[in-house]
Amino acid sequence: TMMKFASFETIVELIYKNAVPKPKSECSKPLQLGISFAGGYVAGVFCAVVSHPADNLVSFLNNAKGATVGDAVKKLGLWGLFTRGLPLRIVMIGTLTGAQWGIYDAFKVFVGLPTTGGVTPPPPAAEAAK
Numbered sequence: 001t002m003m004k005f006a007s008f009e010t011i012v013e014l015i016y017k018n019a020v021p022k023p024k025s026e027c028s029k030p031l032q033l034g035i036s037f038a039g040g041y042v043a044g045v046f047c048a049v050v051s052h053p054a055d056n057l058v059s060f061l062n063n064a065k066g067a068t069v070g071d072a073v074k075k076l077g078l079w080g081l082f083t084r085g086l087p088l089r090i091v092m093i094g095t096l097t098g099a100q101w102g103i104y105d106a107f108k109v110f111v112g113l114p115t116t117g118g119v120t121p122p123p124p125a126a127e128a129a130k
Contacts, residue, residue, distance in 0.1 A: 003047040003098055004040075012039035012117045024117050032115040036105035037098040039116070044097025048089045054079040055089075 015035050016024050024032065060072040076084060105115040 001047070003050045004015055004043045004100075007046050008101055009116055011042045012036060016117050024115075029109055029115070032073055032117070033102055033105055033109070036116055037102040039098075040101025041098035043101070044088050044094035048086070048093040049099060052086050052089055056081050056084055063124040114127045 012035060015038060020027065020031075020035065027035070056076065057072050060076060061067055061069075064071065064075075073081065101116070107121065108115060
C-alpha cells in the first residue's frame with residue numbers, strides 16, 4: 001500500500017509529461033480518468049513486485065505448519081520467492097489498484113475537484129481581477 005501511494009502521483013505526472021501530447025488542462029475528463037487508471041495500474045505493478053516475496057513467504061508458512069523461513073527458502077528458492085505466481089499477482093493487483101485510483105479521481109471530478117496530475121494553474125491576473 002505504501003508503494004501505491006508513494007508512486008501513483010509521480011507516475012501520473014510522468015504520463016502527462018512524456019506520453020500525452022497536450023497539457024492536462026486540454027485533456028477531456030474521460031482521458032484524465034483513463035490516465036489515472038493507467039497510473040494506478042503501474043503503481044499496482046510496483047506494489048505487487050515489492051510485496052510478492054513476503055506474501056509468498058507468509059503463504060508458505062501458513063500452509064506448512066511448523067516450517068521456518070529457512071525451510072521456505074530451501075523449498076521455494078530465493079528466485080521462487082520473488083517470481084512464483086508474480087504474473088497473476090501483477091494482473092490482479094494492477095487492475096485492482098488502477099480501479100481504486102480511477103474511482104478516487106472520478107469522485108474528485110464528481111465533487112468538482114481536479115484529477116490527479118499536478119495543481120491546476122491559477123487564472124491569469126487579468127481574469128482574476130474581473
